[in-house]
Amino acid sequence: MSIQQWAFPLARRFVAGESLEEALAVVRQLNAEGLRATIDLLGEDVHEGRDADRTRNDHLALIEGLARSPADTNLSLKLSALGLGFEPDVASARLGTILTAAQAALRDPFVRVDMEGSALVPATLAIVTRAFSAYRTTGPVLQAYLHRTPDDVAAMIALGARVRLCKGAYKEPEAIALQSMHAIRVQYLALATKLLSGGAYPAIATHDPLLIEAVKRIARDRDVGADAFEFQLLYGVRPDLQRALVAAGYRVRVYVPFGTRWAQYFRRRITERRENLIFAIRSLFGR
Numbered sequence: 001m002s003i004q005q006w007a008f009p010l011a012r013r014f015v016a017g018e019s020l021e022e023a024l025a026v027v028r029q030l031n032a033e034g035l036r037a038t039i040d041l042l043g044e045d046v047h048e049g050r051d052a053d054r055t056r057n058d059h060l061a062l063i064e065g066l067a068r069s070p071a072d073t074n075l076s077l078k079l080s081a082l083g084l085g086f087e088p089d090v091a092s093a094r095l096g097t098i099l100t101a102a103q104a105a106l107r108d109p110f111v112r113v114d115m116e117g118s119a120l121v122p123a124t125l126a127i128v129t130r131a132f133s134a135y136r137t138t139g140p141v142l143q144a145y146l147h148r149t150p151d152d153v154a155a156m157i158a159l160g161a162r163v164r165l166c167k168g169a170y171k172e173p174e175a176i177a178l179q180s181m182h183a184i185r186v187q188y189l190a191l192a193t194k195l196l197s198g199g200a201y202p203a204i205a206t207h208d209p210l211l212i213e214a215v216k217r218i219a220r221d222r223d224v225g226a227d228a229f230e231f232q233l234l235y236g237v238r239p240d241l242q243r244a245l246v247a248a249g250y251r252v253r254v255y256v257p258f259g260t261r262w263a264q265y266f267r268r269r270i271t272e273r274r275e276n277l278i279f280a281i282r283s284l285f286g287r
């Protein structure tokens, strides 16, 4: 048995499955409970053109599979898997092919572009900005911990692109990113307030109860309807909170990652929060 096969039962707490069928079964269950989904065929940090082409083709096959399913889901992907790191123009063209296919086939053709390490942020935003002008059905993730993000939020509000706001999952130096949880929360709320006031259907991506409660208050105080934004949470994290938000009348979208290339994603989940490893181990025993 390979390490990959051995470790997958652990990763399963956060990864919906290795196949599309398994991921769709998870999405159907979420939909039945009033949750929307954004499905992510895992993969990142590709270093060769033929691997980036394979990522594009895998996404085209994914879109065909989704088109045959009644699942209420859109897509998320990472540009480093499409070759952003070494051939940004070709990566941009690959994204265009995916956006065209999604628009032709899917009920919800929106494709969210995840944000990666800070070295990739300028190129990612340049590509998403260009793609948005042509397709409208895409939007970036912005990370509240980066010093540059207030300017990026302003730019995306001016552009009219949908933003997913998260704290940021990559280790970044002090010169580039806020380090303390308090400072990150303060910046997150300032940016969420801007997006809720002037942004296009923002996605509030966090499991942080302090932020979620504060965002509810901001929305209430500013008369932002529950249909004008959505909360987003990760598959396997606070499923109780996901359902409680739906029961309280909020829109909730769950990020549902799947595929065989889950190792880096799983590593980020357990390094950002030690308890996640405990949850994964408990899930092995059905608890």
Ligand SMILES: Cc1cc2nc3c(=O)[nH]c(=O)nc-3n(C[C@H](O)[C@H](O)[C@H](O)COP(=O)(O)OP(=O)(O)OC[C@H]3O[C@@H](n4cnc5c(N)ncnc54)[C@H](O)[C@@H]3O)c2cc1C
Pocket: 113, 114, 115, 116, 141, 143, 166, 167, 168, 169, 170, 205, 206, 207, 208, 209, 232, 233, 234, 237, 238, 254, 255, 272, 273, 275, 276
């Ligand atoms: C939908 C979605 C998409 C994302 N996309 C990106 C992306 O494109 N790029 C990127 O860099 N990052 C992304 N992230 C990750 C994000 O940047 C954070 O690393 C991650 O969400 C952890 O921050 P947090 O605010 O959720 O919770 P934390 O800051 O880790 O914790 C704050 C509090 O939240 C609660 N909490 C958090 N996790 C758990 C848990 N497992 N179980 C119980 N309680 C918990 C606890 O009360 C904790 O004290 C995404 C996150 C989400 C939800």
